[in-house]
Amino acid sequence: MALRCSFQQGFIHLRNHNTHILRSSVTNGLASTTQNPGQLGAQQQRTLATANDTTSSSKTKSTKDIGREVVFIDGVRTPFLQSFTAYKDLMGYQLARHALLGLLKRTNIDKSVPDYCVMGTVIQEVRTSNIAREALLSAGLSNKIPAHTVTMACISSNVAMATESFDFHSIAKVFPISVLMDGPYRNSLSAKDIATGQNDIIIAGGVDFMSDVPIRYPRSMRKLLLSLNRAKSTPQRLGLATKMLSFKNFVPEAPAIAEFSTGEIMGQSADRLAAAFNVTRREQDEYAIRSHLLAQQATDKGYLDDIIPMHIPGAPDAISRDNGIRVSTMEQMNKLKPAFIKPHGTVTAASSSFLTDGASASLITSVDKAKELGLKPKAYIRRYVFTSQDPKDQLLLGPTYATAKLLDQCGLTLNDIDVFEFHEAFA
Known part of the structure; x- marks a missing residue:
């Protein structure tokens, strides 16, 4: 066992x-x-x-x-x-x-x-x-x-x-x-x-x-909207509506991808960790190529039997495979620029997972x-x-x-x- x-x-x-x-x-x-x-x-x-x-x-x-x-x-x-x-x-x-x-x-x-x-x-x-x-x-x-x-x-x-x-x-x-x-x-x-x-x-x-x-209004706009709900008179509502017209109130806020405590995104941490452990750009690229190659082989040989094909309304065929597998070459990998710490970082889009x-x-x-x-x-x-x-x-x-x-x-x-x-x- x-x-x-x-x-x-x-x-x-x-x-x-x-x-x-x-x-x-x-x-x-x-x-x-x-x-x-x-x-x-x-x-x-x-x-x-x-x-x-x-x-x-x-x-x-x-x-x-x-x-x-x-x-x-x-x-x-x-x-x-x-x-x-x-x-x-x-x-x-x-x-x-x-x-x-x-x-x-x-x-x-x-x-x-x-x-x-x-x-x-x-x-x-x-x-x-x-x-x-x-x-x-x-x-x-x-x-x-x-x-x-x-x-x-x-x-x-x-x-x-x-x-x-x-x-x-x-x-x-x-x-x-x-x-x-x-x-x-x-x-x-x-x-x-x-x-x-x-x-x-x-x-x-x-x-x-x-x-x-979820993408939301900035906090200043949210506060005005909540205050508007509590306003009891027309003058109050008009005053709040006027304040809303500022451009900054319409700049959307998307969920942050950076760590709140450090301000860094995960890719930046990966870059610094690779440097600390002396993991070279070439090692990372070779490992990424190998990973995608193994993923492709596993897919082609039917090893990924945990996948349940999914029918999308309006699509002619069911989706039955992961679509992020990209088998590449070292020549192609070498053309990519650092994705996070520029210009000297070693982590690229090809050696990182996608959303x-x-x-x-x-x-x-x-x-x-x-x-x-x-x-x-x-x-x-x-x-x-x-x-x-x-x-x-x-x-x-x-x-x-x-x-x-x-x-x-x-x-x-x-x-x-x-x-x-x-x-x-x-x-």
Whole structure:
């Protein structure tokens, strides 16, 4: 039986798996092949060095002290598309609905069976702020099923899964990290309620829809509009209306992509981190080319069977593939200019992930419930941790610290793990 670790920015979870998976993990058009530690590239070895050095060898710790056993039954997703492409006229809840319906069909679960639904997102759509509930209702699931939405950058779906499947207090303290979103398929987890016996079967997922984010009036205009609603006389209303005519009141405010605490965007952090770890432009370009090539191969060979094709109203054919895969050459990569820190940065558009539209859903149950329903688990979810670092200089080092922390809690070392999966927004 293989031990499998999945890593996200600021998050890691450990699963026992009954097969050694040899497939690519494709996220936002960039794929990273699951590898043994000995097969990791130079950049990954540098990243994992801290984890290897700080991991405890204590074997008295266990991966099974979490209460009831929690299992992952199956997961599906929509094709992930670049924002402002084929999904641009839809709404996020429609993507989430499609994922929910695809999951129910694949697992042959009746719409009344789930106990709970939770989904993660990064930027809430104002009309569907609890997008999990709206997706659930529009998919025709029972209106007796509660649902809530977790909003958090990068790992919102992970938090959604964790808060519903494991007991935070008995497993690990939660230290969420706030980073720029990098896609909707953040390996959704839902374990708290199952492990503690509150629920038996939960749908957990994630959705992001960057083609339509809430853009609002500036605060000065919002204050005037709210005051206008409270105005009691015509002169008051006219006075407020006159103040609104200033040009500055009509300059729209889009959601910020920079970290509020540092003022930096994620790409700038990636550039500085690459410099700190001596990751060259060539290494990044080679890794990006390899990632896109693996993604293309995985698509062509039919490995990405978690994708549920989606029909768009008015389109002649269903969408069944991610549209962000771009197999390139070093000659083409060399022509690109730095995307974030100019003119000397090393991160380019080709070695960065793009803004994405898409949704995912997974089915998480207790072992007993899986047996009762005749469901065959694909994995046991054993343990997870969240970590957080300095958002200025360590923004993208979450997986490094999470790796060391989780392995230490489990009494394992890197050599005990057969398969690693890493998800990151930059090569």
